[in-house]
Amino acid sequence: MSEVYNHREVEQKWQKIWDDEQAFAxxxxxxxxxxxxxxxxxxxxxxxxxxxxxxxxxxxxxxxxxxxxxxxxxxxxxxxxxxxxxxxxxxxxxxxxxxxxxxxxxxxxxxxxxxxxxxxxxxxxxxxxxxxxxxxxxxIFLQLFQKGLAYKAEMPINWCTSCKVGLANEEVVNGVCERCGAEVIRKVKSQWMLKITDYAEKLIEGLDGVDYVEKIAVSQKNWIGKSKGAEVDFSIAGKEDKLRVYTTRCDTLFGATYMVVSPEHPILDKYKAEIKNWDDVESYREQAAKKSDFERSELAKDKTGVVLDGLAAVNPVNKKEIPIFVSDYVLMSYGTGAIMAVPAHDERDWDFAKKFHLPIVEVVAGGEDVQKKVYTDVADGILVNSDFLDGLPVKAAQARMIRYLEEKGIGQEKTNYKLRDWVFSRQRYWGEPIPVVYCEKCGYVAIPESELPLELPEVDSYMPTDTGESPLSVMTDWVNTACPCCGGAAKRETDTMPQxxxxxxxxxxxxxxxxxxxxxxxxxxxxxxxxxxxxxxxxxxxxxxxxxxxxxxxxxxxxxxxxxxxxxxxxxxxxxLGLNPHSFSNLPAQEQKKLLEECGNEDAARAVLREKFGEMADHPVVKMSKSLGNVVNPDDIVRDYGADTLRTYEMFIGAFDLSAGWSEDGVKGCRRFLERVWKLQDIMTDEESYSADLETKVHQTIKKVGSDYENLKFNTAIAAMMALLNEFYRKNAVTKGEYKTLLTLLNPVAPHMTEEIWQALGEEGRLYVQGWPEFEEDKTVESTIEIAVQIGGKVRGTMNIGKDDPKEDIIARAREMMAEKLTGTIVKEIYVPGRLVNIVQK
The missing domain is CATH 3.40.50.620 (HUPs)
Structure with missing residues (x-):
């Protein structure tokens, strides 16, 4: 009789052995x-x-x-x-x-x-x-700097008012800092930038030669955001200046009825004196400065803006004057900071046009009435209300318009990318110092490679400064240095690199x-x-x-x-994910009963929870968080059930690429599975081979587990081993050869327990260095199959046959099997290969 499986002793024992033997070096x-x-x-x-x-x-x-x-x-x-x-x-x-x-x-x-x-x-x-x-x-930074791919620029950045540091757009959630929850405002700051935009095309091309799951490759391409279109110049009425826009739909130019510029667009300050409602514009810019790029570009938000009273643009194809608005949904960091608006065929432009009572002109046929509803299904279609483009399909109209713009000198074909250069500065202490100094005479100069690493100095305070400078900026002994180029006075860069x-x-x-x-x-x-x-x-x-x-x-x-x-x-x-304590399904039975009594029915009870806890109450499983009290500490699982149980459960919990809800019962189930593997020692026989009746099943399991491990189907691999285990227990015997194969297949998932059993079996060497089991393809195919035996179309029993047995032999065996029930005259015998024998009698 095998000893009871003691996971604490076994796991500590093997972890020490692996360490001592440098097993995985x-x-x-x-x-x-x-x-x-x-x-x-x-x-x-x-x-x-x-x-x-x-x-x-x-x-x-x-x-x-x-x-x-x-x-x-x-x-x-x-x-x-x-x-x-x-x-x-x-x-x-x-x-x-x-x-x-x-x-x-x-x-x-x-x-x-x-x-x-x-x-x-x-x-x-x-x-x-x-x-x-x-x-x-x-x-690496110095190599980028020396190749002109690292540079300093004045940039509007997301500024956390609490952390006092610049944030990437992705670190701003609903207008607050993702890390601390404080308000985020816009602030112009001199920042180090990396010119990742120079690599946009190479980063797209590189995806062709790699094996990424589709959604990952798509997310890379979407972030880079390559598009083909045209740059078009709109004159400012009565001025020499032009507003340049980038559009992927130059074919819709005849439908452009207004323009929008970013609150940061330089045209605003240049013509400040001529903008009659400057106070309104300035107030609007101040409000926009408090929003992140993400907030500003949200499709669902209210459309806001101010018309520039005193400035107008001229549509370059029909020469009509059109109004210019300033609105925060246009970002200076994308495209040119100015857009042309075609409200008939763009939902955001249509909403904006309706709010400000602007003209809406259909230029791609197909909508019911663009005055009442925007028509956006315009990837194909025929141009209308567009002069020389009328009657052309979209693709031909785009090509024709680009020729027109280039012939007239008012635009050109252009490939654009959404990707922006990488903001590479952080105004904090705990990061890599940027190995550059600033000299009044020489500008920004790289420190010699022989001086690397440039280490962080010890500081008395890590508090960010109110000026927005790094805590390093007050370390004058560290900051003041000599220029490597001319030897004159220079100052070290005090921003640090991002994480x-x-x-x-x-x-x-x-x-x-x-x-x-x-x-x-x-x-x-x-x-x-x-x-x-x-x-x-x-x-x-x-x-x-x-x-x-x-x-x-x-x-x-x-x-x-x-x-x-x-x-x-x-x-x-x-x-x-963790169980949501505010979901009706997860409430203790007593609380559910009380709510049902108070509310009358489950729907009403759920509505009460929704009102109290918000939309989250509708979800039985949610992201784990301390505030919900549903965080599971892996140390507790390892202590109570063992590391191998935790490993097995996390692989068995569901499809690997999908989210899954934590279940203590599931953990217990995986522990029971491992204990059943452990107890196979009690029914093991000495044969090193596979038993004849399970040989096919073993080869099938080897094939499936190996394939599933390679394809992230860990849950079905474990299920296959569970099925094989059931076969051993059904038979109440397992050969040593079968047991060793199961242990080898399971070892990558549950390495401690399988290694302990391997040693208990008296095997030479460690299990983790054994060869991976090989399957024979012809032995993965069942040699026998079960078929139904019918009399007069009604199933009377089943029998096993060899998959290559002759039809005559199969029918003869069926007759023999059903002899007692065949009391009449047999008039017909039907065999459906691999499925059934039907004997018809009179």
């Missing part, structure tokens, strides 16, 4: 086939791991363990994306150095990851706050993390790159992915890395 033998599996390195927050972290880590651990069994040299590393605002804010609040906060948080995270039995190569651990690491982050910087190249450093001569050796990069499989959250498939691809492509162009794209395969996983 990556080999330096470059002659072996390589496999580089990558997960997003975490930001080490004070809260430690949550149950969402193990889902992607376990998935790639499964892939990595399987690859080792298949003979690959596997690189599966882990590190820390440790610069960032939360650490600095915590350090400020608790008067403790961010370095100490980071060290403590990393220690906690590492302990938790270790307890889950991941096969990371901890010898390659990296930390973005380590000067030996950010030496090379700074080095994106360290994560834009970390996958390269893993290949050679202790190199002090280069970011990684040429040999290591040529062997390991590109990453074979990178999995991460869907929320990081836009900016992090884009920024890291940009840096990598730049380094490829510079001859530093051997391949143009960093990741050959990119997948994503769904979130793990």
């Amino acid at each position: 990556t080999s330096e033998d470059y002659s072996k086939p390589k496999y580089y599996a990558l997960v997003e390195f975490p930001y080490p927050s004070g809260q430690g791991l949550h149950v969402g972290h193990p889902r992607p880590y376990t998935a790639m651990d499964i892939v990595s363990r399987k690859r080792r069994m298949q003979g690959y040299n596997v690189l599966f590393p882990m590190g820390w994306d440790a610069f960032g605002l939360p650490t600095e804010n915590y350090a400020i609040a608790n008067k403790i150095h961010p370095k100490i906060v980071t060290k403590n948080n990393v220690g906690r995270f590492k302990e938790q990851l270790h307890s889950l039995g991941y096969s990371f190569d901890w010898n390659r651990e990296i930390n973005t706050t380590d000067p030996n690491y950010y030496h090379w982050t700074q080095w 994106w910087a360290g994560s834009s190249w970390y996958f390269l450093r893993y290949t050679d993390p202790k190199n002090d001569k280069a970011l990684a050796s040429k040999e290591a990069l040529e062997y390991w790159m590109p990453v074979d499989w990178y999995n991460g959250g869907m929320e990081h498939t836009t900016l992090h992915l884009l920024y890291s691809r940009f840096w990598h492509r730049f380094l490829y162009d510079e001859g530093v890395v051997p391949c143009p794209e960093p990741y050959q395969k990119r997948t994503s996983h769904g979130m793990i």
